[in-house]
Amino acid sequence: MKHVFLTIAQRYRYSIILLQQLVVTDFKLRYKGSFLGYVWTLLRPLALFVILYVVFINFLRVGADIPHFAVYLLFGIVLWNYFIEVTNNGLSSIVGKGDLMRKLSFPRYVIVIAGSFSALINLGINLIVVAVFMVINGVPFTPDILWLIPLIVELFIFSLAVAFLLSALYVKFRDINYIWEVILQAGFYATPILYPLSMVADRSFFAAKIMVLNPIAQIIQDARFHVVTQKTDTISTMFHHEYVYLIPLVIVGVFAVVSVIYFKKKSPGFAEDI
Amino acid sequence: MTDDIVIHVDKVSKDFRLPHEKVDSIKSVFVNPFRASGGRIEVQHALKNITFDIKKGEFFGIVGRNGSGKSTLLKIIAGIYQPTKGTVNVTGRLVPFIELGVGFNPELTGRENVYLNGALMGFSVNEVNDKYHAIVEFAELERFMDQKLKNYSSGMQVRLAFSVATVLAESDVLLIDEVLAVGDADFQRKCFDYFKKLKKDKKTVIFVSHDMGAVREYCDRAILIDKSEIVFSGTANATAKEYTRLFLPDVYEAQQSEVKKVQNKGKWGAGGIDIQNVTTNKKVYTQDDESLTIKYAIKANKGFNGEIMAGFAIKNGAGELLCGTNNKIVGYEGSLVFDENTRVLHVEWIVPNIFNEGNYSVEPAVDSIDTSQLLQWWDDAHSFKVVNDYKTPYPVAPRVQFLKR
Numbered sequence: 195m196k197h198v199f200l201t202i203a204q205r206y207r208y209s210i211i212l213l214q215q216l217v218v219t220d221f222k223l224r225y226k227g228s229f230l231g232y233v234w235t236l237l238r239p240l241a242l243f244v245i246l247y248v249v250f251i252n253f254l255r256v257g258a259d260i261p262h263f264a265v266y267l268l269f270g271i272v273l274w275n276y277f278i279e280v281t282n283n284g285l286s287s288i289v290g291k292g293d294l295m296r297k298l299s300f301p302r303y304v305i306v307i308a309g310s311f312s313a314l315i316n317l318g319i320n321l322i323v324v325a326v327f328m329v330i331n332g333v334p335f336t337p338d339i340l341w342l343i344p345l346i347v348e349l350f351i352f353s354l355a356v357a358f359l360l361s362a363l364y365v366k367f368r369d370i371n372y373i374w375e376v377i378l379q380a381g382f383y384a385t386p387i388l389y390p391l392s393m394v395a396d397r398s399f400f401a402a403k404i405m406v407l408n409p410i411a412q413i414i415q416d417a418r419f420h421v422v423t424q425k426t427d428t429i430s431t432m433f434h435h436e437y438v439y440l441i442p443l444v445i446v447g448v449f450a451v452v453s454v455i456y457f458k459k460k461s462p463g464f465a466e467d468i
Numbered sequence: 469m470t471d472d473i474v475i476h477v478d479k480v481s482k483d484f485r486l487p488h489e490k491v492d493s494i495k496s497v498f499v500n501p502f503r504a505s506g507g508r509i510e511v512q513h514a515l516k517n518i519t520f521d522i523k524k525g526e527f528f529g530i531v532g533r534n535g536s537g538k539s540t541l542l543k544i545i546a547g548i549y550q551p552t553k554g555t556v557n558v559t560g561r562l563v564p565f566i567e568l569g570v571g572f573n574p575e576l577t578g579r580e581n582v583y584l585n586g587a588l589m590g591f592s593v594n595e596v597n598d599k600y601h602a603i604v605e606f607a608e609l610e611r612f613m614d615q616k617l618k619n620y621s622s623g624m625q626v627r628l629a630f631s632v633a634t635v636l637a638e639s640d641v642l643l644i645d646e647v648l649a650v651g652d653a654d655f656q657r658k659c660f661d662y663f664k665k666l667k668k669d670k671k672t673v674i675f676v677s678h679d680m681g682a683v684r685e686y687c688d689r690a691i692l693i694d695k696s697e698i699v700f701s702g703t704a705n706a707t708a709k710e711y712t713r714l715f716l717p718d719v720y721e722a723q724q725s726e727v728k729k730v731q732n733k734g735k736w737g738a739g740g741i742d743i744q745n746v747t748t749n750k751k752v753y754t755q756d757d758e759s760l761t762i763k764y765a766i767k768a769n770k771g772f773n774g775e776i777m778a779g780f781a782i783k784n785g786a787g788e789l790l791c792g793t794n795n796k797i798v799g800y801e802g803s804l805v806f807d808e809n810t811r812v813l814h815v816e817w818i819v820p821n822i823f824n825e826g827n828y829s830v831e832p833a834v835d836s837i838d839t840s841q842l843l844q845w846w847d848d849a850h851s852f853k854v855v856n857d858y859k860t861p862y863p864v865a866p867r868v869q870f871l872k873r
Contacts (some may be wrong), residue, residue: 215587219576226575297570298588299547438610462550465543466484 209301215327216308221315235319239275241270250388257390259425262331265324266416266422270414272320276313277353277410278378283309284357285364285371292468302461306361310354317346333422341420352446358453362460365467385411391427402433408443473559474641474672475522475545481553482515482540485601508753509549509775514540516696518554525670527663529683531711537696538676539645545674546643559673560640563589567645573741574618578609578647580619585632599635607631616719634662660685660861680708681825681859699715705857712855734847740772743832746850755856759818764832764849767811768806775837776804778815784847790863793817794835803837822866823854 203210214240217424247264257263287305288295295302328335364370385408386394395402405411405427419426429438460467486509515537523527532538545556546564571588572581582603586596596603604610607627617625627837644663663686666673677683683690687704692711700710735743750760762780779794794803795815804813830852833845858865 206593211587211590214593215584219573219580219584222580223573234559234830294571294588295545296548297566298564298590300590465548 209304212300212304213308213311215289215306217311217315220308220312224268232319235316236323239268239272239320240323242275243271243273246271246388256388256393259392260390261392261423261425262328262333265327265331265333266390266418267388268327269324269418272317272324273417274382274385274387274410275320275416276317276349277356279313279316280310280353281356281360281374281378283313284354285360285374287357288361288464289364289368289386289468295465295468302464303358303457306357306457307354309351310357313353314350328422338420342417345413345417345420348409348443348446351450352409352413355446355450356452356458359449362453362457365460365464381410384408385414386427387414391415394433395427399432402427406432407438407441407445409446412439412442470534472524473521474524474526475559475674476499476555476557477518477520477545478542478557479553480515480518480541480544480556481513482537482544484512486510486512505865513696513766515544515551518693520691520700520701521696522674524672526689527556527667527673527675527687529707530674530676530688530693531678531683531690532693533678533681533715536693539566542643542645542674542676551582556577558641561590562643563637564640564643565633565635565637565645566625566643568633571631572617572625576614577616582613582632583627585629586636586813589633589636589719591636592798596636598831603631603635606635630658641674642666643674643676645676654722657861667844680711680855684708684857685859734849735844736847737834737842737844738836739843740769741776742767742769742833743834743844743846743849746830746832746846748850748852750852752853752855753821753823754854755821755858757821759820760852761816761818762830762832762850763814766804766815766834768811768813772806774805775839776813776843777839778804778813779833779835780817781831781833782828783818783831784824784863788863789831790828790870791819791822792831794833808814815832820862820866821854824863824865825854825856825859827851827853 206282222256225234228234230237246267251263251267257266260266286307287309288302291305294300294305360370360374382388384405386405391406391411394405406415406427412429415426415428419431430436431444472500515531518541530541540549542564544551545558546566547558548560548564548566549555549800551808569585571584573584575582579600582600583593587593587778604613607624609624612620612624617628620628622814624648624757663673663682667686673686675683675687683704689702690704690707691698692700692707692714695713699714700707702710722850744767746762746764748763750757753760764780766776766778777794777796779792779797781792782790784790798817804815806813828851830846830850831845831847832849834843835841836843858867
């Protein structure tokens with residue numbers, strides 16, 4: 195077994211070295227020259243949270259029937275922001291590093307993965323903020339919180355898959371960034387982030403059922419269910435069949451396979467196509 | 469393939485497809501889907517059927533003019549471009565120096581950039597740690613390593629990049645593009661010292677250049693690429709000769725037109741006279757020419773009288789003044805005064821050919837006899853070229869006889 199690991203480490207030695215250095219560099223550069231520096235990693239989602247909290251909870255009275263709705267909301271925003279960050283980083287990663295592509299031969303996927311790891315670091319920091327809010331709000335910590343690990347793995351894979359696809363597409367089609375911006379906007383409202391899914395279910399249970407099949411929605415809802423409150427609608431509470439989980443998982447799997455194949459096919463030509 | 473072949477390039481061709489209307493937005497795919505896929509795509513053959521082998525420990529030159537395809541070939545060997553046809557096999561670890569300081573980030577400190585650049589070349593933090601001292605020492609930048617790169621002068625950046633590349637890259641195969649050999653004379657010497665070291669250490673090196681002097685000096689073998697094909701392959705010397713034979717006429721024309729362009733520009737001084745028709749007896753000199761002859765005419769303006777002193781200086785491609793003299797220094801006993809009627813003087817010098825291979829320019833100058841006034845100096849008035857096998861790393865290369873007693 196150790197031998198296998200060593201062989202893998204040897205084979206991907208260059209990628210690993212490069213990945214480490216790119217993530218570290220990205221982290222160092224991110225807030226260079228800004229006064230508050232890394233604090234912005236926390237401030238950005240917090241600012242958005244405050245705005246949404248004031249508008250949706252104070253004025254529109256959304257989510258009144260959900261305990262700890264503030265944490266519930268923040269948690270959703272943090273997970274969604276991770277998805278945005280990975281895909282946006284990924285989208286521009288190949289084209290943005292065009293200069294490097296034309297002068298060095300290195301495994302191209304490293305750049306996309308590096309962007310996703312940078313976002314993962316931010317997610318980690320933001321989750322600490324969520325934990326702090328949980329303490330303030332009196333949300334109990336239960337062993338269920340461990341569910342977060344497979345959920346974040348799923349989120350990591352799905353976001354990365356989308357990022358791979360976007361990065362390769364962007365080399366050829368430069369409108370992808372505008373299209374993706376619109377899709378993200380639509381996705382933000384089509385995913386139960388701001389509002390509890392029950393709001394949709396009250397009007398159309400069918401629509402709510404469809405919505406929760408979206409992998410991001412499934413991940414966010416499951417994460418809330420296990421960490422914040424069991425009064426969260428998830429696939430298991432809505433369908434009563436656990437195998438329905440296969441649908442978002444298959445979507446993630448298909449995305450991963452298609453993206454990797456497409457990226458692998460296109461990556462040898464990146465240096466010329468950019 | 470035998471064991472000692474490190475790089476095997478087999479029938480490599482490379483085509484670039486250049487669509488006239490680049491499909492880079494989705495709209496254009498929908499608007500004219502047929503044109504996007506078929507239609508007006510121009511195929512440019514950058515390389516045609518290139519085959520060669522490089523053995524372990526060889527210093528291998530790839531020469532050719534700009535646009536001949538040599539850089540494309542280098543990028544294919546480096547794995548940056550994929551060949552359209554054919555294969556390239558590289559045994560061992562290959563480090564390309566297509567450009568120095570790839571991935572350098574101005575916002576990072578010198579130290580951080582060393583690690584980043586090292587990682588891009590495939591060296592782990594520990595490996596860089598071991599050599600960090602040597603890198604900094606070689607670059608002579610000890611005091612600046614914790615400053616941001618954007619505060620470095622360009623010279624300092626190049627020094628840092630070069631020392632990262634040279635100190636770290638102890639790999640099996642090195643690809644060196646000619647861009648490495650730019651910079652001031654001091655830096656060039658450092659580069660050439662490095663080449664010598666590579667040669668001594670028996671590294672396998674592919675060197676792309678159009679500096680025939682460097683190719684002759686360092687390479688064991690070379691190929692000449694012209695119009696996407698290998699047109700000659702052989703020893704470095706033979707290839708360099710072929711290169712000069714093939715391309716000299718062109719070099720000439722380019723130079724001549726350049727001279728025309730600068731005509732009458734670059735003249736300065738107190739005036740009163742005008743230097744004209746600067747020529748040399750040949751445009752290109754080789755080792756067979758023992759001397760070169762420089763001629764020019766001096767025309768006096770109306771009302772100008774008095775004795776003058778005529779001279780010249782010769783400048784090399786790097787802009788260094790190498791030699792010069794005037795009629796007083798050479799011991800001419802007459803005096804230079806203008807004939808009342810023609811008001812023109814013709815002067816001529818015969819200069820021993822002490823020059824290294826390269827491009828040179830002649831700068832004529834005329835002084836008043838007491839040297840109180842520079843009447844006219846003409847920068848880059850005329851250029852000539854020297855091609856020879858006799859190259860020294862010094863500004864001039866006088867023919868020296870050697871005897872063993």
